[in-house]
Amino acid sequence: MTLVGSKQVRVGTIDELKSRGCIVVSGDGHAIAVFHHDRGAFAVDNRCPHMGFPLExxxxxxGILTCHWHHARFDLCSGGTFDPFADDVAAFNVTVSEGVVWVDPSPTPKDRVEHWHSRLKVGLEDNNRLIIAKSVLGLDSVGCEYTAALKAGTNFGMIYSNEGWGQAMSILTCAGNLLPDLDEGDRLLAMYQGLRHVATECAGKAPRFVVDPLPAGETRPEIFNKWFRSFVEVRNEDGAERCLRSAIDVGLSQSDISDMLFAAITDHIYLDSGHTLDFANKAFELLDHIGWDHAGPVLSSLVHGIVTARRSEELSSWRSPIDISSLVWKARKALPSALEEGQTRKVTWDKEDDLSDVI
Ligand code: FES
Structure with a gap:
C-alpha cells in the first residue's frame, strides 16, 4: 500500500481490481472495500452499518451492493441504503490514474448531529430498537445534551399517537428525571428505554391532528378556566383542546394553565384510577426538562385522556354496596373549613414512622 501526498491510498491496478471484483484497503482508520462494477471503481466502508458484516x-x-447477513442493500455509488434499518454506508472517492486505482480514505463529510437526529426519527418510526439504541449513543458521541433525545422522543410521541399522552411518555419523562442520579452508561440506557417505549406505544397508531388556537381575543385566566372545565365536563375534546391551546398561546402563566388542568382533572373522582392526574404531573415535569415553549403540543396531548377518562363515581364498585363517591364529595366539601381550622392548631408532626407501620 502506498500513500500519495497525505491521503490517497493505492488499491491496485484496474486490471487487478477487475479480476478480483473487490479489494479491501485501509486508511484513516477505515477498512475500505473497493469494488469493480460496470467498468468503474467504487468504494464504501467495509463494515456494514447494520451490524458490521464485511461488505467485501x-x-x-x-449497481446495488447486498450485504449477506441481513440483506441490506446499498447504492454502490453513493452508499445510500434501500433498507433504512441498516443506515447509509460511508462512500469514498475513487480515482483511476494511468491504470492504477486510488481511494481517498476520508469519507464525504456529513453533519453528524443531523445524521443521528434523522436516524432516531427512523428508529422511532420503524419501532426499531437497534436504530434507537445506536442513535442514543450517536447523539451522545457528538456531544448532544440529553434533552436532544428527550425532545426528539417528545415531538414524535406528541404527533404519532391519536390517543395523546400515554404510559410511554410518562416512562420517557421518568427516564429524564432519573438522569442526574445515574452514571453515564445507565443514563444512555435510561434514555433508550424511554424512547423505545414511545416507539412501541405509537406503533400502528393514527397520528394526532393538533387543534390551532383561537384567533386573538380572550385573555382572562378565569374565563379560560371556566371554559375548559365545562368542555371537559361534557366530554367535548375539540372544545377543550382549542381552549387549552388558546390559553397557552395568549401567554397565560404556567400556574394559570396548571390550575385549569388540575381543576378539570379533580372535578370528578379519581379519573382513570389516578392515571390522568399522574400523566398531567409528568407532562409538567417533562416541560421542566425541555422548556415551556413545548407546552402547546405537550399539554394538549393530555386532553384526550382527561375528556375520555373513566370517572370513578360512574363505577358500580364506587356506588354499591356503599356509596363511596358521596362520602368523598362530603369530605371534599368539608375540606376548606377543615384546612382553615387546622391553621389555628398547627403543630409539628413527627409520627411518620407510626403512620408507615400502620400503612
Ligand atoms: S450486517 Fe449487513 S445487513 Fe445486517
Missing part, C-alpha cells in the same frame, strides 16, 4: 463478502448486481 456481499454481492453487487446492477
Amino acid at each position: 463478502k456481499g454481492t453487487v448486481r446492477d
